[in-house]
Structure formats: C-alpha cells, structure tokens
Amino acid sequence: MNKSNLRALLTPIVLALAIVFGMMLNRFLPDRTQVSASSEMFLPVTGSKLDLIISMIQNSYVDTVDTRQIVENTIPVLLKDLDPHTVYIPAKDMQRANEGIVGNFGGVGIQFYKYLDTVTVVKVVPGGPSEKAGIKDGDRIVRVNDSLVAGVKMGQDKIQELMRGELGTKVELTIARRGEPKLITKEVVRGSIPVKSVDVAYMLNDTTGYLKTNTFGMHTYAEFMQALVKLKAEGMRKIIIDLRENEGGVLPIAIQMINEFLDADRLILYTQGQAQPRADYKSNGKGQFKDLRVDVLISEFSASASEIFAGAIQDNDRGLIIGRRSFGKGLVQEQRMLPDGSALRLTVARYYTPSGRSIQKPYNEGKEKYYNDLYNRLVHGEFSQKDSIVFDENLKYQTVGGRTVYGGGGIMPDVFVPADTTGVSRYLSDVTRTQFLYEYTFDFMDRHRPEMTNLKDYKQIQNYLKSFDLVNEMANYAARRGLKRDEKGIKESYQVLRTRIEAYIARHTIDDEGFYPILGQIDNTLQEAIKQ
Structure with a gap:
C-alpha cells in the first residue's frame, strides 16, 4: 500500500478521534461565562479595599440595600481606635455642631x-x-x-x-x-x-473686673474686647477671667485674646504632629492690656483653648491660675468637609505650652478610661486635696521666670481651691435633681412679673427679695410636688438654697447679668481670686 492510500485511510479516523477528544475535554473545562465572571473578581480596581467592598454590595448584592447608611454606620467603627477627639459629624448635625463656633x-x-x-x-x-x-x-x-x-x-x-x-x-x-x-x-x-460667648462682665469692686466666657467662637474676641474696654473705663486695674466649664473652641480666637496681655515676641504655644512640623505662635506686642493684672479661673471642665489660654498666662508669668487642674485636652483638630455636607474633625497635632508641656492627658488605655478620668480624680481626692496629686518628676518644666510647672495632662493652678462642699446636704441634692428649686424660681418670677419688670440690676433684685421667705416657700412648693420637707437638710443648706433661688430669679428677670453676680457671693474660687 502506497503512502497516499494510507493517508486517505487514516484521515477520517484521526478526525473522529479529535472530535471525541474535544468533547471529552470540554466536559472538564468551565464555560466561557464562568471564566469571565471569575476573572472579574481579580481585575485591578481603583480605591481602597473598603471602596471595593461597598461597590460589590451596591452592584452585586442579592437584595436592595442603602449603601449610604452602611457608610454612615462604618465611619464610627473606623475611628473608634483613634484618639478620643477625632469625630465624624453627620450632615444633619453640622448646623448645631457649628453654632457655638459660628456664633x-x-x-x-x-x-x-x-x-x-x-x-x-x-x-x-x-x-x-x-x-x-x-x-x-x-x-x-x-x-x-x-x-x-x-x-x-x-x-x-x-x-x-x-x-x-x-x-x-x-x-x-x-x-x-x-x-x-x-x-x-x-x-x-x-x-x-x-450665641453669646461672654456670659457676663462686671466690676467686683472699685478696681477688679470679672469676665466669664463659655467658648472661643468666631465672635468671642470682639465680645471680649468690648467687655474689657467697658470695664477699664469703670476703673478696672485687675481682671479675673473665668474659664471654668469652658470646653474650648477656635484656636486663632484664643491666640488673639492671649495676645492682648503679652509683650512682643512671647511664645503663646506651639503645635506639632507626625505629619505637621512644629509651628510657633507668638505675640505681636500690639495688645491693649499688657499692663493689666490678669488672673484666670479654671476647673476640671476647662479644656482645649481654655487650657492654652491658662498655660500661656502661666508659662509667661503673666498672672495667677486659680482653681483645680484642667481637663487635659491638648489635641489639634482640623474640620474637613465631606461631599455630602458632613465633616471629619481629625486630630493632626498636639498643643504645647510655652514651657514645652503637652496639655493632653494619656489616652492609650482606651476611651472609657479616658472619660472616666474625672471620676477617678474625684475618688482619689484630687478635688478636695492638692496633696493627692502625684507629679511626674520626668515632666518638670520651667516658666519664663524660672518657676517649676509640671506636665502630664492639663494645667495645674498656682493657687489650688478645693471643690466647695459647704452647705451640701441630701436635701440640696434632691431639690436640685428634681428641678423643683429651678421650677419654683420660675413660678415666683411669673407671679411677680409686673412688679419686677423695672428692676435693672442684681442689687435691686436682691433688695426686692429681702421681704420674701424664699427657702421655706420653695420647700413647701417642692413638698406639694412630692418631695418631703427635710428640716435638717434645709437648715444645713439654707444659705446655698437662698443664694441659688435669688440667682435664678435674677436670671429670669435680667439674664446672666443678674445670675452670676449673686451666685458669685458664695463662689469660693472667685472669692479666693479676689483676695490675691
């Protein structure tokens, strides 16, 4: 048999075997659609892994889901292990969050x-x-x-x-x-x-002024200066600036206010972070009150810009800090807007006082312990005894004048004033907790509104109230509302009760200009500052 005849004989057999082999091979290979779908899972994508997961859910999940809500729920989880002051603000909360700042x-x-x-x-x-x-x-x-x-x-x-x-x-x-x-x-x-940021400004005596501010907002500097100019015209030679319960605000505003009291080229503070080099903030010497004596009141609720203010005054030996150790919030936040109107307040640096102290207290043991710090201070006796505070000798710093100050979180006052427990009783706590004391003062003002309308200052109000047995009236009011009279507690707390009642009635009548001067009469921290 020649070669041509052999090729003719084998060709149909080879073709048949190829077809059978192809059919068998096809059974063990995925179809094209399967290969295509699997390959897509490994194609390069832009963005992070989180972006990819959200995209998968949005485009491929079996049911319809609101991916925007998933993102809203995920952001707090992303931030939970960062510092306590990096926070996400949803768009719906932005207006309220910014009111104190915008003013x-x-x-x-x-x-x-x-x-x-x-x-x-x-x-x-x-x-x-x-x-x-x-x-x-x-x-x-x-x-x-x-x-x-x-x-x-x-x-x-x-x-x-x-x-x-x-x-x-x-x-x-x-x-x-x-x-x-x-x-x-x-x-x-x-x-x-x-939104008023300077609660009140008035003369305590012939030479001493008092100013209380509740925040550092966009209009605080203007209010602050207006108040100081007014008090100076009334004979002020010393100012007591009350920053208790002031939780801070806008850094440039605090710097403007501090600048009013310092000579030129004095360091006010500096900031520094991993992604931000050191930035120094110094006075320009153009302040109007460089010769005015300054004392600053702080408490455990004074934070952030309040601590910057107190630290700058203290480290430059410009005045006395009076009260109790401040909160210890020394982290710099930048508010960065997001496309939907929400914002991230991201911590980018730390604040340091002129002596080099970090204001920030430790937060490396978790947020729960961080926010329980004030309670722990109370338990350890820090609010009542200065000696209960243990200073870290490795965090010792010097003021401009060579005085020793300590770091470790917060600002330690020059003059310690314990929390006032005078007149404290269970009855005082109960009548405050139930709001009956406040409601009585509102009811009193409402009943006596016509004759109180023309009272213009706190002295006139206190003179008018002399003829009323306010404490017993309040106790009877509270009893009618369900809080039993406690004669022992009423006697122990009589002066505190009387003063608070008068202060609230004055607030209802002429706002904070009536409230703070009366309450200040039993304020032991303020009274200590007046003596200095």
Missing part, C-alpha cells in the same frame, strides 16, 4: 421654659424677630405653626427645633397672654440670633 443660628429670638406642660417665654431677645413681632415676656406659646406644644409631651429640644430654621423663613406662633381673652397669632420672620 449665631436662625431662630425667633426668645428664651423659653416648658413648665407644667406650658411653654412660657422667659425673655425676648432685645431687637430680635420676636420682639419686632410683638411677643412679650410671660407669653404662653400654644402652637408653633400647626404643631400643638401646650399640654402635650414634647421636650424642649423638639420645641426648639420647630422654632429654628433658615433665615428669612416665617413661623407662626399662637400665644396666650394674661389679660387677653382670646389666643393671639403672631407671624415671626426668623433672623440671625447671636
């Missing part, structure tokens, strides 16, 4: 209190939208637009939310007014309502 909000311009299910106007903001619309102190608010607020279970926050809104928008208030037989409807155009 205003859109509202109707009233202070109100919900007493016995009745929303009562305590004070109308002078020159504000409600005053222009004819709202008066003592008016009862029945409705806000179509929402009934009288006689229903609704918290103050919800009522406040109803009254706030965008500037220029209208809100209809339905009110009941004493002497008017029918309800009155007033249309109020929401305006810019200032």
